[in-house]
Amino acid sequence: DAKTTQPTSMDCAEGRAANLPCNHSTISGNEYVYWYRQIHSQGPQYIIHGLKNNETNEMASLIITEDRKSSTLILPHATLRDTAVYYCIVRVDRNYGQNFVFGPGTRLSVLP
Amino acid sequence: DAGITQSPRHKVTETGTPVTLRCHQTENHRYMYWYRQDPGHGLRLIHYSYGVKDTDKGEVSDGYSVSRSKTEDFLLTLESATSSQTSVYFCAISEGDKYEQYFGPGTRLTVT
Numbered sequence: 001d002a003k004t005t006q007p008t009s010m011d012c013a014e015g016r017a018a019n020l021p022c023n024h025s026t027i028s029g030n031e032y033v034y035w036y037r038q039i040h041s042q043g044p045q046y047i048i049h050g051l052k053n054n055e056t057n058e059m060a061s062l063i064i065t066e067d068r069k070s071s072t073l074i075l076p077h078a079t080l081r082d083t084a085v086y087y088c089i090v091r092v093d094r095n096y097g098q099n100f101v102f103g104p105g106t107r108l109s110v111l112p
Numbered sequence: 113d114a115g116i117t118q119s120p121r122h123k124v125t126e127t128g129t130p131v132t133l134r135c136h137q138t139e140n141h142r143y144m145y146w147y148r149q150d151p152g153h154g155l156r157l158i159h160y161s162y163g164v165k166d167t168d169k170g171e172v173s174d175g176y177s178v179s180r181s182k183t184e185d186f187l188l189t190l191e192s193a194t195s196s197q198t199s200v201y202f203c204a205i206s207e208g209d210k211y212e213q214y215f216g217p218g219t220r221l222t223v224t
Contacts, residue, residue, distance in 0.1 A: 043116075044202070049212060102155040104154065
């Protein structure tokens with residue numbers, strides 16, 4: 001699976017949009033981009049995933065560049081509860097043995 | 113939140129003793145996974161199951177065994193606990209191999 005690169009940390013003002021970038025320049029055509037977050041010591045929480053089209057759900061939007069070498073997770077109106085470590089993962093959908101390789105992620109701090 | 117519980121949530125045990133961690137789901141999902149999370153390593157897959165009595169190894173399976181006799185329960189056993197197995201253990205479930213995973217709250221295990 002392709003590797004990802006994310007900034008180590010970011011700050012965002014409460015109520016503003018948080019834009020978290022992810023670089024995955026070696027992504028291949030059948031690899032999906034997934035985003036998870038982990039709040040304090042809780043289990044990782046699924047946010048969103050996509051292949052090449054932009055995606056939106058109740059939590060966030062995922063913008064994938066046309067060449068698919070990078071993506072951005074957007075939290076439209078960040079709240080203090082969005083403070084967490086955000087993980088960008090690329091993964092091939094295989095038949096068995098699916099696992100997510102979580103790198104160090106981006107530590108997002110939402111500031112009042 | 114997906115119906116996943118883990119027990120116990122915290123455990124302290126001595127080196128050489130057997131330990132069993134339980135993951136219970138109420139979602140009737142086919143796939144279940146055990147991960148460990150350590151500082152500097154992210155989450156690493158220990159074992160996974162793709163059905164009742166169907167299990168396979170992940171990347172860090174040495175010293176661990178699993179069993180799944182019912183859809184809803186996935187047990188992780190440390191046959192003889194070592195200090196290197198001190199970690200936070202997360203269980204995850206997914207509906208199928210092409211679906212996102214949902215994580216439990218975690219079990220913090222300390223081996224003294």
